[in-house]
Amino acid sequence: xxxxxxxxxxxxxxxxxxxxxxxxxxxxxxxxxxxxxxxxxxxxxxxxxxxxxxxxxxxxxxxxxxxxxxxxxxxxxxxxxxxxxxxxxxxxxxxxxxxxxxxxxxxxxxxxxxxxxxxxxxxxxxxxxxxxxxxxxxxxxxxxxxxxxxxxxxxxxxxxxxxxxxxxxxxxxxxxxxxxxxxxxxxxxxxxxxxxxxxxxx
Ligand code: GAR
Numbered sequence: 001x002x003x004x005x006x007x008x009x010x011x012x013x014x015x016x017x018x019x020x021x022x023x024x025x026x027x028x029x030x031x032x033x034x035x036x037x038x039x040x041x042x043x044x045x046x047x048x049x050x051x052x053x054x055x056x057x058x059x060x061x062x063x064x065x066x067x068x069x070x071x072x073x074x075x076x077x078x079x080x081x082x083x084x085x086x087x088x089x090x091x092x093x094x095x096x097x098x099x100x101x102x103x104x105x106x107x108x109x110x111x112x113x114x115x116x117x118x119x120x121x122x123x124x125x126x127x128x129x130x131x132x133x134x135x136x137x138x139x140x141x142x143x144x145x146x147x148x149x150x151x152x153x154x155x156x157x158x159x160x161x162x163x164x165x166x167x168x169x170x171x172x173x174x175x176x177x178x179x180x181x182x183x184x185x186x187x188x189x190x191x192x193x194x195x196x197x198x199x200x201x202x
Contacts, residue, residue, distance in 0.1 A: 003187050004033035006082030008073065008090045013044025015088035015109060018176035019183065020051055028180050030187050034080035036073050038092060054080060060092075070098040077102075084186055087141065088179060091120075096143045104193045106141040107186070109179045111171045113137060113153055118146035123171060124164035134158050134167060136175045138182035140193060149198045151182045151191060 007016050016035065022028035035048040035055040048055045056076040063069035077085055078101075087094075087108040099106060112122035114137040117129070126134040135155040142148035154174035158167060185191050190201040 002029060002031045003083050004081045005030050005084045005086055005183065006034045006036060006077035006080060007032055007044075007086045007088050008036045008038075008077070009042055009044035009088055010038055010091040011042050011044065011089055013042065013047045013089065014172065015175055015179050016044050017047050019086070019088070019180055020047070022180040022184075028184050028187070030084075030183060033082050034077060036076050038069075038073075038090070044089070066095060067097055070094060074098055074101045084183070086179070086183060093145055094141065099141060099143060104140050107151065107179075107182060108139055108141050108146070108148070109175055110137050110139065110146050111168060111175065112146075113155065114139065114146055114150060121164065123168040126158060127162050127164055127167055132158055134171060136171050136178050138178050140198065149193050149196050151185065151198050151200075152178055154178045 007019065009016055019032065023030065032053050035044060035053055037045050037057050038059060040057050040059065045055050058069060058072045058076065060069050063072060085102050085106040087106065110122060112126060113135045117125040133155050135153055137153045138151045140148040156170045156174055185200060192199045
């Protein structure tokens with residue numbers, strides 16, 4: 001049976017679009033059961049609507065505390081049968097409360113070669129530091145910020161005249177390959193977490 005995933009977003013949703021494109025092309029054997037956004041205006045919601053995918057909005061300001069906010073997101077995901085949670089441009093840190101409801105079943109894409117440049121403006125941090133290569137990382141989420149076991153990474157060069165935006169554009173091209181690839185490995189049952197390491201069955 002096709003595995004169901006829930007995608008959690010905050011904004012533009014180009015990574016969501018890439019997942020949908022890969023599914024349409026027959027390259028990714030999953031169904032997006034629900035899209036959850038913490039912003040009503042997120043463009044990702046329009047992308048979901050176009051595909052007839054159910055969506056739910058849970059705004060932090062409508063919740064009395066972080067626990068309620070996270071519980072409502074988790075409830076939305078579970079009520080639609082999501083077996084894997086994919087954070088695709090979700091700009092908040094989730095607490096252990098949420099993470100314990102989906103053990104090793106939350107994936108995040110981060111626009112840097114972790115463990116370098118965690119948190120916000122990762123591409124700008126890379127330009128400012130002067131690194132010669134950058135990239136993206138797909139990892140399972142643990143209780144730290146961008147610290148969980150790494151599933152895969154993709155590398156791009158950093159050019160002398162790069163800005164945060166030009167580097168972000170180059171990394172995004174790789175993000176759009178990396179996230180569907182990682183989800184596919186999960187859907188095929190090829191990922192095993194052993195401590196910090198994710199083993200990929202060939
Ligand atoms: C992507 O670059 C993603 O890696 C980043 O936000 C962007 C979302 O784009 N995520 C983070 O920085 C998480 N800390 P999208 O909405 O077009 O997919």
